[in-house]
Amino acid sequence: MTDPKAPDSKTPDSTRRSDRSRRAIYDAALALVGELGYPRTTIEGIAARAGVGKQTIYRWWPSKAAVLLEAFMDLAEQAAAGEAEIPDTGDLEADLKLVLRATVDEMNSPGYDAPARALAAEGVVDPVLGAQFVEKLLEPQLQLYVKRLRSAQDADDVRPDIDLRIALELFVGPLTHRWLLRTLPLTHGYADALVDYALYGLTARR
Amino acid sequence: MTDPKAPDSKTPDSTRRSDRSRRAIYDAALALVGELGYPRTTIEGIAARAGVGKQTIYRWWPSKAAVLLEAFMDLAEQAAAGEAEIPDTGDLEADLKLVLRATVDEMNSPGYDAPARALAAEGVVDPVLGAQFVEKLLEPQLQLYVKRLRSAQDADDVRPDIDLRIALELFVGPLTHRWLLRTLPLTHGYADALVDYALYGLTARR
Amino acid sequence: MTDPKAPDSKTPDSTRRSDRSRRAIYDAALALVGELGYPRTTIEGIAARAGVGKQTIYRWWPSKAAVLLEAFMDLAEQAAAGEAEIPDTGDLEADLKLVLRATVDEMNSPGYDAPARALAAEGVVDPVLGAQFVEKLLEPQLQLYVKRLRSAQDADDVRPDIDLRIALELFVGPLTHRWLLRTLPLTHGYADALVDYALYGLTARR
Amino acid sequence: MTDPKAPDSKTPDSTRRSDRSRRAIYDAALALVGELGYPRTTIEGIAARAGVGKQTIYRWWPSKAAVLLEAFMDLAEQAAAGEAEIPDTGDLEADLKLVLRATVDEMNSPGYDAPARALAAEGVVDPVLGAQFVEKLLEPQLQLYVKRLRSAQDADDVRPDIDLRIALELFVGPLTHRWLLRTLPLTHGYADALVDYALYGLTARR
DNA sequence: TAGTAACCGAGACGGTACGTCCCGTCTTCTG
DNA sequence: CAGAAGACGGGACGTACCGTCTCGGTTACTA
Known part of the structure; x- marks a missing residue:
């Protein structure tokens, strides 16, 4: 019944996503987990370190763990080749x-x-x-x-x-x-x- | 030169520990982890469920995980025989x-x-x-x-x-x-x- | 060499302050002091009564007394005219x-x-x-x-x-x-x- | 109807009161109020400073303020003459x-x-x-x-x-x-x- | 080429839990 | 049995983050 063209009001438009922010978030997440350990790494901390608004994280990932998972996969991808x-x-x-x-x-x-x-x-x-x-x-x-x-x-x-x-x-x-x-x-x-x-x-x- | 018998000034006197509270804390911790899962189990929640002050938990254990560890060991001990x-x-x-x-x-x-x-x-x-x-x-x-x-x-x-x-x-x-x-x-x-x-x-x- | 215009990094941005919360805090503070007396009035209580997070109080006032002072000044201002x-x-x-x-x-x-x-x-x-x-x-x-x-x-x-x-x-x-x-x-x-x-x-x- | 000889169970026997403790409490209370100010002076602090159990304070005074009042009166008495x-x-x-x-x-x-x-x-x-x-x-x-x-x-x-x-x-x-x-x-x-x-x-x- | 819609950095907000400090009571042991 | 010691149930503290919500500002498609 829903207009198939109308994007789900909660799904952001990934074509307009800032790649720069994404990478900065990966880097910050991995760095912080390395420095502080996982439990003391916070979403606020990642955002601050990455120079990014918190909302930018919440827009694209459901949880801290999901951020880290993607960051780690990105890391693995590069290393793999x-x-x-x-x-x-x-x-x-x-x-x-x-x-x-x-x-x-x-x-x-x-x-x-x-x-x-x-x-x-x-x-x-x-x-x-x-x-x-x-x-x-x-x-x-x-x-x-x-x-x-x-x-x-x-x-x-x-x-x-x-x-x-x-x-x-x-x-x-x-x-x-x-x-x-x-x-x-x-x-x-x-x-x-x-x-x-x-x-x-x-x-x-x- | 410090009297080696002198206990660390911050170490509580375990001979005066309340056994009733200890068991209540074990029970509450295991029950809550079972019901809510570990991350949503809080020290505050354990204390409330056990009818115990938070300080009584912090006095004897350094972390939520340590409480659970002891509770689990106690459980295992009984089951083991x-x-x-x-x-x-x-x-x-x-x-x-x-x-x-x-x-x-x-x-x-x-x-x-x-x-x-x-x-x-x-x-x-x-x-x-x-x-x-x-x-x-x-x-x-x-x-x-x-x-x-x-x-x-x-x-x-x-x-x-x-x-x-x-x-x-x-x-x-x-x-x-x-x-x-x-x-x-x-x-x-x-x-x-x-x-x-x-x-x-x-x-x-x- | 620090930009003199740069606000203290911990100073909140008062232009974005919620007026609704401010007034609710005034009202709650005055009401509670009236009902319970000053010593039994707590910041936690004021926050709860005002339907406000504690941090919103701590963000703008340094102490319970400072809240009450402002609330009272606000009251006086209205009464004065x-x-x-x-x-x-x-x-x-x-x-x-x-x-x-x-x-x-x-x-x-x-x-x-x-x-x-x-x-x-x-x-x-x-x-x-x-x-x-x-x-x-x-x-x-x-x-x-x-x-x-x-x-x-x-x-x-x-x-x-x-x-x-x-x-x-x-x-x-x-x-x-x-x-x-x-x-x-x-x-x-x-x-x-x-x-x-x-x-x-x-x-x-x- | 109560046996007039039986002392009220809550009234301690003042003849057995330790004068040494009383004076130590006075001194500690005045010193702490001078050093820390009244609000940061606590009964626990007074007891510790006086080398006295907390109960000794609670037995004889109803509140921190009452302790200080007596201590101050004692001080005034000496000074007065x-x-x-x-x-x-x-x-x-x-x-x-x-x-x-x-x-x-x-x-x-x-x-x-x-x-x-x-x-x-x-x-x-x-x-x-x-x-x-x-x-x-x-x-x-x-x-x-x-x-x-x-x-x-x-x-x-x-x-x-x-x-x-x-x-x-x-x-x-x-x-x-x-x-x-x-x-x-x-x-x-x-x-x-x-x-x-x-x-x-x-x-x-x- | 203006309008407009989205993402973005920033951060205030209502909340929850934290770990700490004291409260006043209760219990245990000592002189 | 008063007193030193201190564990206890409890309540509030002030802090740290949570996830949501505006708020300008800056792109990047549409009219």
Whole structure:
């Protein structure tokens, strides 16, 4: 019944959006989360730091977490570029160790750690944000593992009855566990051990 | 030269603490987190629900999260009692599946999920609280796995070169991953698969 | 080198001030002081009664007393209008008795007594507020006496060597004394006696 | 009907009262009012400074103001001793100027000003305390004026129709007015002028 | 080329919760 | 049993942000 041309009175016109402000907000958000931590980062603070009115934030994002999510995605996009693949040298063990070591390094780097941790924590508690976090950031990463493992399965390096979506969690799950909960240090050795244990099993071969 | 026995002038005298208030605060905190979720639970709200002055909370706990942590520990203590063991029937696979299925059930039960999730999220972002969470709640659980795995190692069911502290994370890590990040449903089947994959490895036997 | 026009970064922009809120705060403050007395009137209470955020009060006034002072000044302004003069019929004694009796009536009226007493008491203890109270409310009143007395001096009804600023205190001082300290009742007879004694002296004429 | 020997359960046994504590409380109260001002002086602060439990204060006094009133009376008692008289040299004018100048000096001395001002302010707002203040501290002083003026009246230095209770307020009222409201400086010259004006009147003698 | 509609920086507003300070009461232990 | 000590339920403080709401000002499409 509503005139389809009439835009929803609450939807702003994104063609007129200020790109300069958007980027300034991303920068301010990431900087503040890095400096103050997520809980002490406020929307007012982001606006002030970005030299932007509060309304400009509220116009385009529903929450502080959403701002950070986008800012982080923007960051990831730039960093990603062409490397969005797990190498496939034919040696599954080596390829996995390589990528897991890289992940460990990323998790240990402050520029990544602070915002990613904040987002993950928020997603843990807020299902809507959590779903976005998974869909936009996590799942694409996980699909890379599926792809590489499928290749290994095709090459008969992984048993054919293995559910690859579960298999990848043997690598990613423990890593994330140590990262988020800080139980023990995240090292290359740990990454290697994970690959070994998961690929070859814990049991004595009989 | 300060009398080492002299307590910090700002430390309250715990021998005079009101037990009635402490319990009322635990109850109120858990109830409110269950009803409203963690972020909408406030210290003021807990105090009001518990029929307690705010200062009584601030006197004994440094933060909302700390209250919840203690409340949750108190809850766990009551629930724990004698069952704090992983069964050891000699069949490692079966024992692990049993305990992992139980863990899955726990994670799927709302009474546990809400406060545990809130605590975990808070711990992700606040290192001090995180350390307490791990030390008081998580690590004791993990040590049960170490114990059971050591028994298996002694029985030659697990290879002798395996680091058990890492091994356990092959089970617990993926479970926690799905629970916290809600990537996919947490089922008994998933728990079983985890045990199978971790024990016997992903690779084709050669 | 700082731009002298640049307002203090913490000074709010008074052109954007809400007049509706200001008046509501005046009304609430006066009403509450009347109903509960000054010490039991709280800023929180004023805000609630006025349907206003607390910050709106703190933004514009430094203290509860300052709110009441302004509210009272606003009240006085409305009440004042054209009557801000001591009559000058040529009969000093009669004119002074008239105005002093009016003052007595005012001091005995509850609507004036409660807030004025509260302000005076606060001014007694807080020099800054006291100075404002005197400057904004009291001194203008006192100057009316100076004016009337000067007219009398010109007419040779008052000795030329009399310091009029001191003279007026012979009338106003005792009145205020009885009002504030409640030593004895404030009556028209008292006002008349004050005028008689001050004008003609206590001594036996020789 | 109540056993007349049984003391009211709320009335403490004053024979067992600690004099040491009482004096310490007086000292602490006066010191704190001098240092912090009355509003920032708290019962907890007095107790801490006096090395006394809060209950010891609440047992013996109904309010902060009551403590200060007693402390001030105690102070006045010590200071008073034998000088509790207005001199009567036969020269009323000289005698009044002497005592008024002394009063001015007292009002200008910080040790007297702070607590007296605080008490007066509290009395302005709290009728019960005000009544005590007047009865215990002010009225005895005022009666000294009545006595001296009666002597003057007997000596025919003051007209016989003068109401002395009113007359004294011509001196005390303006002094108190300047002291409490800080309109203008309190000087010996002011005291002298007051005596002159009040005794001989403002009008031109005809 | 003027008009006008939207975004923009700015920040006042009604609110909620914060963490702190005291209040006056109650309880425990000491001299 | 008075007194020192201080925990308690409670209430207000003054502050920090929330999300909404004007307010000029500056673009950037429309008439």
